Amino acid sequence: MDRPQDPKASTEILSWLAQALRALVRTEICIAYAASGTETLHILSPRSLGRKDIHQIVSTLASLESREEAAWEVILLNHRQLGELPEFVSPGLRRVMPIPLSVSGNQIGVLAVATWDELPGPRSFSALKRIATEVGTALQALWSAVARERDKLEAILHNLIDGALLVSERGDILCANQAAVKLVGLRKTTSGWAFPDSQSHPPVLQLLRDAEASHQREFNRIWRWEGNPRQVLGIKGRRIRDAEGRDWGWLVQVRDITQSWYAERFRNDVLSVASHEIHTPLTSMNDAVSLLLEDGTEGLNAKQRHLLELLQRDIARLTGLVERLLDLSRYDWPGYPVERRQYVDVARTLQNAVDSIQHRAARKGLSLVTVINEDLPQVQGDRDRFLQVAQNLLDNAVKFTPVGGLVEVGARRDGNEILVWVRDTGIGIPEEYHEWIFEKFTRLYADDEDEEDQAEGYGLGLSIAKSIVEAWGGRIWVESRPGEGSTFRFTVPLPSAQPEPQAGGTGGDEGLGGSR
Structure with missing residues (x-):
């Protein structure tokens, strides 16, 4: 590419040249220009023009371009419409000089310089023609430099x-x-x-x-x-x-990403089937142990009962892991059908999440603060999954905030989205881990994390939360520095229309997965 191919670009170059010539010439001049390949003639004049003046400019440039005068649409810049002009004005234009403009031997347009007076000496038309030619040469060098840089960019892109x-x-x-x-x-x-x-x-x-x-x-x-x-x-x-x-x-x-996508889908299918196969015997084992603990206490000594309780707790842990793996297999591939037929009351669901974590926060002496607008619009989705995301973030906040700290839950409307955040005064997260912590089986450990928290964590909570939020079309991210706490934020797009209020209720939470 060695010259401007786009008529719009040529028109912009000619417009710039017209302004430059007006600045260089101290006397009043009228300038007209048209880019090759266009049907528009622009005229820039400091004085009023008559239709005879317009005809003089158009006929001069038409003879240079070897075209019919009627082929151009005339646009008067900073002036009245063409149909409003008088036939004659005094004084009228005395001279019109056409100047063809070329870049690399290819004509990009024509320009005409007209005046109401003769231009003596250095301000003659020959001087203007020389200026326009020199500017054209400069444009050629400039365009060649731009073309070389574009060629480099295209070479990089094509490779x-x-x-x-x-x-x-x-x-x-x-x-x-x-x-x-x-x-x-x-x-x-x-x-x-x-x-x-x-x-x-x-x-x-x-x-x-x-x-x-x-x-x-x-x-x-x-x-x-x-x-x-x-x-x-x-x-x-x-x-x-x-x-x-x-x-x-x-x-x-x-x-x-065809191969990797179908490979990931196959992996998720295998994981889902395996998890289902494991879940069934775990349920049977848990029921059997529960029956032994409830009905067979008379025949058990203290040690046997203790071993059964340990077994029951391990079964519960494995069941929790299987359920998380099932969640991950559902949301970790884009083909999973996301529930969008129901509406979620954001304020109420977040309050439910806060209530569920209240006891653990009180045990650590944490202050739980809510900054939730009660009049938030509802979002489309699955209430249980929304609650799951909020509980995962709150669970981490309580886990990594030291005794006496603060955890804040907030939500507000942000344009066409609902923005939810969970802020804590915990240990913070180094910047290099901000993306990594959303990967599967990724864990950070708090200095004062108790054995129960360490045993229950699998490093799947944030990964599941990310998969759920992105399945809704939202985003999730963290803002944190070591020693300054963390703020996790996620967004949920708002639907184009809100549901009608239901009689006798708040309208929006019932039937989203059962009452909780």
């Missing part, structure tokens, strides 16, 4: 394994590598690349529009096609700003 696209705010594809063309199914047009309209290709443009509508600056989605051949793509998008902080487009990364 990436992942697909990469730059998309403008209007949805135009500014740049795409070959991997993106193949994975997204881009089609070639006269002006570049365009998104496909087939359902067998990922709806990248729709994902960008959805992200803009929900005011998201980045997104991470998985797209599946069960046709032939089967395909699973991971699609990440991030909004890009210019040096002045203005949004100008999106960087989209597309990766083929």
